[in-house]
Amino acid sequence: MEKFIYAPEIAKLGHVALVTENLEKSLWFFKEIIGLEETREVNGTHYLRAWGDFEHHTLSITAGETSYIDHIGWKAKRREDVANFARLLEDAGTEVRWIAAGEEAGQGEAIRFELPSGHRFEIYFDMEKPQAEESRKSVLKNQVYKAWAKGVSPRRIDHVNLQTAMDNHLIVTYLQETLGFKLREYLVNADDKQVVGWMSVTNLVHDMAMMSKPSVEPNQMHHIAFWMDNAQDILRAADILSEQEVGFVGPGKHGISQAMFIYVKDPGSGLRVEIFTNSYLIFEPDWEPIKWTYKEYQKNGSTYWGDRRRDDVDIQAVKA
Amino acid sequence: MEKFIYAPEIAKLGHVALVTENLEKSLWFFKEIIGLEETREVNGTHYLRAWGDFEHHTLSITAGETSYIDHIGWKAKRREDVANFARLLEDAGTEVRWIAAGEEAGQGEAIRFELPSGHRFEIYFDMEKPQAEESRKSVLKNQVYKAWAKGVSPRRIDHVNLQTAMDNHLIVTYLQETLGFKLREYLVNADDKQVVGWMSVTNLVHDMAMMSKPSVEPNQMHHIAFWMDNAQDILRAADILSEQEVGFVGPGKHGISQAMFIYVKDPGSGLRVEIFTNSYLIFEPDWEPIKWTYKEYQKNGSTYWGDRRRDDVDIQAVKA
Amino acid sequence: MEKFIYAPEIAKLGHVALVTENLEKSLWFFKEIIGLEETREVNGTHYLRAWGDFEHHTLSITAGETSYIDHIGWKAKRREDVANFARLLEDAGTEVRWIAAGEEAGQGEAIRFELPSGHRFEIYFDMEKPQAEESRKSVLKNQVYKAWAKGVSPRRIDHVNLQTAMDNHLIVTYLQETLGFKLREYLVNADDKQVVGWMSVTNLVHDMAMMSKPSVEPNQMHHIAFWMDNAQDILRAADILSEQEVGFVGPGKHGISQAMFIYVKDPGSGLRVEIFTNSYLIFEPDWEPIKWTYKEYQKNGSTYWGDRRRDDVDIQAVKA
Amino acid sequence: MEKFIYAPEIAKLGHVALVTENLEKSLWFFKEIIGLEETREVNGTHYLRAWGDFEHHTLSITAGETSYIDHIGWKAKRREDVANFARLLEDAGTEVRWIAAGEEAGQGEAIRFELPSGHRFEIYFDMEKPQAEESRKSVLKNQVYKAWAKGVSPRRIDHVNLQTAMDNHLIVTYLQETLGFKLREYLVNADDKQVVGWMSVTNLVHDMAMMSKPSVEPNQMHHIAFWMDNAQDILRAADILSEQEVGFVGPGKHGISQAMFIYVKDPGSGLRVEIFTNSYLIFEPDWEPIKWTYKEYQKNGSTYWGDRRRDDVDIQAVKA
Structure with a gap:
């Protein structure tokens, strides 16, 4: 069979990076009312995910002067797709910024760029999939946290x-x-x-x-x-x-x-x-x-x- | 950019072809109790689907001496994948039978073959996506039939x-x-x-x-x-x-x-x-x-x- | 112990008697869409009830020139309460009309009278509790009809x-x-x-x-x-x-x-x-x-x- | 109209008094897992109720050597029914013990007696209906606590x-x-x-x-x-x-x-x-x-x- 050559692909929506002008209220809302779990806090950024999210975070919250979305992260289908997307974007005249592994907690090397609409996207492949700590861990092997721990509790x-x-x-x-x-x-x-x-x-x-x-x-x-x-x-x-x-x-x-x-x-x-x-x-x-x-x-x-x-x-x- | 060459891929489970020793009871069960819709009957085969299935059929029922599964149909991702799968299978020594367009109602050209386990699979790409008749048609543009018409009524x-x-x-x-x-x-x-x-x-x-x-x-x-x-x-x-x-x-x-x-x-x-x-x-x-x-x-x-x-x-x- | 003497009491809401200017549409709506069951039709009046209603009817529908509520029926707690209510009402100057047993299908002797607000109430005690016919009958001994037969299907x-x-x-x-x-x-x-x-x-x-x-x-x-x-x-x-x-x-x-x-x-x-x-x-x-x-x-x-x-x-x- | 004389009546199930050999586990189970609210603790007895229970308690839990049900409380329909039940029971040869107001927290004067089966019943009429404290109080006027605060959270x-x-x-x-x-x-x-x-x-x-x-x-x-x-x-x-x-x-x-x-x-x-x-x-x-x-x-x-x-x-x- 011939060797197959694939176009880079996005596999899924990864996360949204939120900057908030009222960190305390945002954490209350997302943790107590919506019921997201906090994976960890690193340098003032709170990394959250729902009980059924597998990756390190699906929402990050950081304090700021004003509230805005810093970027929206998308997971590539293959590790090499990150660099391939970078090449494709740069070929098309888009400025691409590389984010070093660990610059965003839990995440490997990634790229950020702006859409023609001005929205900032990030593409990554490597992302930790941390288990929950013992007290919050689901008894099911295919689920990270126990469901229904707090608030609305989406999956x-x-x-x-x-x-x-x-x-x-x-x-x-x-x-x-x-x-x-x-x-x-x-x-x-x-x-x-x-x-x-x-x-x-x-x-x-x-x-x-x-x-x-x-x-x-x-x-x-x-x-x-x-x-x-x-x-x-x-x-x-x-x-x-x-x-x-x-x-x-x-x-x-x-x-x-x-x-x-x-x-x-x-x-x-x-x-x-x-x-x-x-x-x-x-x-x-x-x-x-x-x-x-x-x-x-x-x-x-x-x-x-x-x-x-x-x-x-x-x-x-x-x-x- | 280089031209991409893709391996043939399966996109989704298409349908199951059931042969039943008691057609009347099977039709009662699947139409009245489970609540599947009948797209149409062709030569004694009843082509059924659920209210949210888009393709021509997801279950076909035909009378027979004994009850068994005739084949399980899978939709390929691209039209050319059907022939590509045929080539791959034959190269590996598997016998492949071509099914002419229309031999199975609603369906284009397809292949059938047996797994090493003896289960018979079909791979097709083209399949009609008929609308529902007026009285059974959903008011929603993205849904085929009205839900909840009869019985259990799965999507x-x-x-x-x-x-x-x-x-x-x-x-x-x-x-x-x-x-x-x-x-x-x-x-x-x-x-x-x-x-x-x-x-x-x-x-x-x-x-x-x-x-x-x-x-x-x-x-x-x-x-x-x-x-x-x-x-x-x-x-x-x-x-x-x-x-x-x-x-x-x-x-x-x-x-x-x-x-x-x-x-x-x-x-x-x-x-x-x-x-x-x-x-x-x-x-x-x-x-x-x-x-x-x-x-x-x-x-x-x-x-x-x-x-x-x-x-x-x-x-x-x-x-x- | 002394003999107890009880005030007449109402046990429950019994039924609503609807007159409709479009019988066909009303029957379509209540039988096909809401999914009420028809106990029977007598002299043009359709006696309906929900699958879990025990008495003969909870809604009756009759054709008329205009649409209105003819009366609202309430079941008394004891048989003698019907006459006792009649006496109480008449003592208070309210006109009471007796309805003979069977004048309203399934129902025993009853009284009708108008509230000071003009709404017409009926009080009855005896009411048939007919079983459902075999094909519509629940397999449960404490339920009249099978649920979920048609439409919304309230209890x-x-x-x-x-x-x-x-x-x-x-x-x-x-x-x-x-x-x-x-x-x-x-x-x-x-x-x-x-x-x-x-x-x-x-x-x-x-x-x-x-x-x-x-x-x-x-x-x-x-x-x-x-x-x-x-x-x-x-x-x-x-x-x-x-x-x-x-x-x-x-x-x-x-x-x-x-x-x-x-x-x-x-x-x-x-x-x-x-x-x-x-x-x-x-x-x-x-x-x-x-x-x-x-x-x-x-x-x-x-x-x-x-x-x-x-x-x-x-x-x-x-x-x- | 003649004066009406009523037999004493029970209005509703009031509460169950549980003695447990493991108070800590029972409180964990009923408060954290089932999600009952604690109205208050008095002399080692924990008075619990569900978020939609109006009276002071529907379950009381007290530590004991062995686990058993101390009594089952029933609310009488009228205040005088408590004494009337006492009279009826004693006339029938049943031993009746009076419980002073406040002996069971929140509760007025009550009686306790054993059924022929040996189960101990309590009949009371007066029972406090305390509001919830501010942080747990429902925003609805007809509901005591916020629902869904913890665990299963029954009404x-x-x-x-x-x-x-x-x-x-x-x-x-x-x-x-x-x-x-x-x-x-x-x-x-x-x-x-x-x-x-x-x-x-x-x-x-x-x-x-x-x-x-x-x-x-x-x-x-x-x-x-x-x-x-x-x-x-x-x-x-x-x-x-x-x-x-x-x-x-x-x-x-x-x-x-x-x-x-x-x-x-x-x-x-x-x-x-x-x-x-x-x-x-x-x-x-x-x-x-x-x-x-x-x-x-x-x-x-x-x-x-x-x-x-x-x-x-x-x-x-x-x-x-």
Whole structure:
């Protein structure tokens, strides 16, 4: 058989690096209310993950003057893909910065670069998969921490939803061609112009959504999502958030992605978190992206049923 | 950039072709009780799928003298992978039979061949994705049929679980090397010898399990699984099956795969069906297969909690 | 011991008699979508009940020129209570009409009378408890029909919610003193004047709510509620209603009563139906009614979380 | 109208007083794992209740040489019923001991006496309904504590299940005639002799079950049950108990009472706890007790579906 030569590929969403103007509140929110576990703290950065996340961290939180997303980390499929992505990006004129192994705790050598939309991405391959300490460790060999230890208690990180002032077709095409994302569903406006794309490299409907809005700051994050196993868990989350008097939108069900949701904001940083479940998986290699017109979006696509309110203050991605 | 040359790959489990000695009972069970939709009937073969399955069929049912599994269909990742797999298999001395487009309704050109374990696999790429007729069609653009029309109403096919008298390491290595399956979890017996492997080509923990048992017929199918979105749906299934006086095992939760289950048999053919939910997804490209000793399997691995009964009569795969 | 002499008492909400201007649509809605079972039809009146209702009917539907509630039936605690209530009511100047056994199918001798608010109540004791026919009968000895046969499939009738232009304190006091209802929770307006009372004769928080609104027709019904066992069942109902394009409000959770809800209207008659679950039970004989100020009502009392929309067109109770 | 004279009545199950040979373990189990709240500790007795229990305590735990149930408390319907019950019992030759107000923390004057089966009952009317302290208090006016603070987190006490060596018909008749319990469902053995009765004074199917077994100690408690709102909550409980390696039986669904269950034992005292949900309510004053033959009990009555294992070591009620 011939030797196979593969294009570099992204395997999955790895983590989000959050800078918060109120570290104490953000830690309270993510650890006590959402119920993430803290792997460890290194030099003031708190490395968190959900009970079912295998890697060292899926959310890092660091104190800062203002709140913003420092970067979004993606795991490459093969170790050599990191350098191959670097080469591809530099060939295309993108500035690439190498991050030494250990500069981000638990992580091997990685690269960081900015999308044309200004969002900063990181690509890594090596990442520690630390076990939980004895008292928090699951009795199951395929699960890191015990579930249900505190708060909402989601299983794992699910996806990110980004906002840009850029033309949607342009940035989505970039993500498809440069990073290998596949477009799964998309929304067009009244002029039949694409304004949102839901994309994935996995069997999820989306690892990332990119929403174009003329009015937004050049680059923003609309939300980071954590996955729960059951719709009922979303209702329990609603009870917990209500008792803590942390306001939220939902529950409801999206038509696009078929997912049940609650949106709640970290009171420390303003980062919106989607508590997310159900949805569907795409196994088809010949998937045809599903087009939603704005009319369809308003009827069924955005909110299939449930709470239809919106709140529109989003967190900036990459500090100005 | 260099031109990339890819090994042929399997994208997903496609369908199971069941032959039943009691067509009427099997159709009652799968259509009325499980609640699969019938895409159409062609020459006595009934092509069924769940409400969230996109392709033409995920289960076909045909009348026969005895009940058995005729073949298990897998969708290739690219159209050319079908011929590439044929070439690879023939090079390795495996007999490959070409199935003309349309010989199996809805399906393009495909190949069929037998595993060393005697199970017959089919690999195809082209498959119709018919819409539902108006009265059964979902109002959602990303969903084929309305959910909850009848019976248990699972979303989609999930996986197959096969049994063999062959050495487990041998057959699992074959599946890894020839077809690209990745081993996710495995069980060893008291002599530290591998006896079951859970494997996938997708982000699921398993698209297929292969269980070795010296006592079984050369090749058997332990079960086919259908996915539901919520644990509560499994409990509703238990109510429905109890009311219909169709016996079942469960509900319970597996440690391996972390899935909630019910096992119920088609009274027509004897084919065991797992109604399956929760579980976890594997996004890590550097996943280390999780080893379960027999002691761990008995404690947590097989039944983490719930109904621990077993029934051991399985359906033959491929007619003798 | 002395012989005990008991005041007449109401044991439970029995049924609602609906007149609809579109019988076909109302039957489609209640039988196919909500999934009530039809006990039988007598002289054009369809007698329905949920799968877990024991008595002959909990909802009757009859065609009429306009849609309205003909009467609301309550079951007395003892057979002699029917006549005792008649005597009490007549002594208080209320006109009482006797309904002969069988005039309403399945029912023994009963009385009908109008509340000061104009709502027509019926009190009966004897009511057939017919078994289901063989094909629809539950395998359980304590359950009438198989659950999950069709549509939303609630277990039983739960409560009624009435509207009046009358002073709330007056009508609630009447219901307490004449019929023995206990006040469980109540709402006052900005002037500290009671405007809604939730009342029960059972351990439920409410068998009946009475809401006073100056603007309403003298007597109206806001909704009739059916009970489901699990919150997840409400979400399944939302899927079913959405697929049938029957609009609804919810899901959400009330603070008052702590119940999860969906409100959906019968497209035939306009009668609003609450699909209702969770809530709490009151076993305390020394229960102090819980007072909600309008501010508390707006914050947590009405909608604790979820869909906060309201629709305000209600069905008339008793034909003008 | 004539003055009404009422027989004394029991309104509800109040609490269970547990003596444990391992206080530390019992407190860990009931507070950390089951997730009951501690109202307060008085003289070494810990007064606990679930987040939705209104009265001062529903379970009290005191250290002792051996583990046993000291008494089971029932709340009378009216204050004067306590003395009226005392009079009735003494007239029937039963020894009645008066408990002074405050002798049991939070409680007013009460009586204690032994059933013919040897189980010790307490009847009280006055009981404090303390609010929760600020940090644990629910934001809802009709709920005491925030839900989901710790562990399984049931809403409220539900029922007790007692065992006796006495003839079942005799003891059930006693409970009906002396204390006003209504028989809801019952089991007969192969000789058509009643062996178990499920009884209630509320709309629940049972506030108490009494099971006769020739082999048991004269008086035992099989279990105390706590209620959860949803079936899904039982599955979450199974996860939590499994992670804590506290063995349990279930989940499953009883035919009798139609309730989903898990049975788990307090490792401190050996008291079995049923985590209980769903079930049905009985509003009918003319309810005919449902008879289950032993054959029906084995088929559907005991375990309708799910885990059918039994464990048979029960805790003694009243110290020998």
